[in-house]
Amino acid sequence: ETGVTQTPRHLVMGMTNKKSLKCEQHLGHNAMYWYKQSAKKPLELMFVYSLEERVENNSVPSRFSPECPNSSHLFLHLHTLQPEDSALYLCASSQDWGSEAFFGQGTRLTVV
Amino acid sequence: DQQVKQNSPSLSVQEGRISILNCDYTNSMFDYFLWYKKYPAEGPTFLISISSIKDKNEDGRFTVFLNKSAKHLSLHIVPSQPGDSAVYFCAASAKWSNFGNEKLTFGTGTRLTIIP
Numbered sequence A: 001e002t003g004v005t006q007t008p009r010h011l012v013m014g015m016t017n018k019k020s021l022k023c024e025q026h027l028g029h030n031a032m033y034w035y036k037q038s039a040k041k042p043l044e045l046m047f048v049y050s051l052e053e054r055v056e057n058n059s060v061p062s063r064f065s066p067e068c069p070n071s072s073h074l075f076l077h078l079h080t081l082q083p084e085d086s087a088l089y090l091c092a093s094s095q096d097w098g099s100e101a102f103f104g105q106g107t108r109l110t111v112v
Numbered sequence B: 001d002q003q004v005k006q007n008s009p010s011l012s013v014q015e016g017r018i019s020i021l022n023c024d025y026t027n028s029m030f031d032y033f034l035w036y037k038k039y040p041a042e043g044p045t046f047l048i049s050i051s052s053i054k055d056k057n058e059d060g061r062f063t064v065f066l067n068k069s070a071k072h073l074s075l076h077i078v079p080s081q082p083g084d085s086a087v088y089f090c091a092a093s094a095k096w097s098n099f100g101n102e103k104l105t106f107g108t109g110t111r112l113t114i115i116p
Helices: none
Strands: A004-007 A010-013 A018-025 A031-037 A044-050 A053-056 A064-070 A073-079 A087-094 A101-103 A107-111 B010-014 B019-025 B032-038 B045-051 B056-059 B062-067 B072-077 B086-093 B110-115
Touching: A004 A087, A010 A018, A018 A031, A018 A087, A031 A064, A031 A073, A044 A064, A044 A073, A073 A087, A101 B045, B010 B019, B019 B032, B019 B086, B019 B110, B032 B062, B045 B056, B045 B062, B045 B072, B072 B086
Parallel strands: A010 A107, B010 B110
Antiparallel strands: A004 A018, A018 A073, A031 A044, A031 A087, A044 A053, A064 A073, A087 A101, A087 A107, B019 B072, B032 B045, B032 B086, B056 B062, B062 B072, B086 B110
16 A cells, blocks of 8 residues: 555557546645656656646646646546657655655556 | 766666666756656655755665766665566755755666676
8 A cells, every 4th residue: 555546557549539647646635647657757746736736747638637726636637638648647645845855656557 | 968877778787786876967057866766557655855055875785875976876786585576766866945836857877787
């Protein structure tokens, strides 16, 4: 039990679909993150929410849209994705920015 | 430009021996370093960290060494066990700085295989 739970674990979607990834943490942390892990690349930070305020990575395409309704929940809304968006999407939380992050198990996303 | 580099994509070590995983960084503002371990189909798990005021931190079989002048850190696992087989990520941040938007920057990972 990592304290950070992601659903679904696996997702296959077409390029015209709209789907959402969900992340939940019960660690009392103030910061939550979405990371993307592609093969042979570093973990890429996509979005940070700290105290429910968003810090956006400017290189993230607008087809990815995060939502943080409260400090325990984080969503990543997906629409009109491309096949190259297929990757493992990891949610993480930490007490504060830059401190030890606790990761969920990830959602393996395949765009067909 | 990659600020955190793990130049060895893979490493194989005999069980019982020492595993040494290396990490280099380029940003001199980094002052907090972490190692994560990742099994297949799971998210990374925090393993050990070190702040720049130290040059060594030990936790059981795991020791992290930091050489600030060389901008290099290493993770030593001794003795290595089969359960240590995983991908190890090095990460860095400027935790104690006032840069505001600082975050963990990860390396590409090193796949460690412990040979029984």
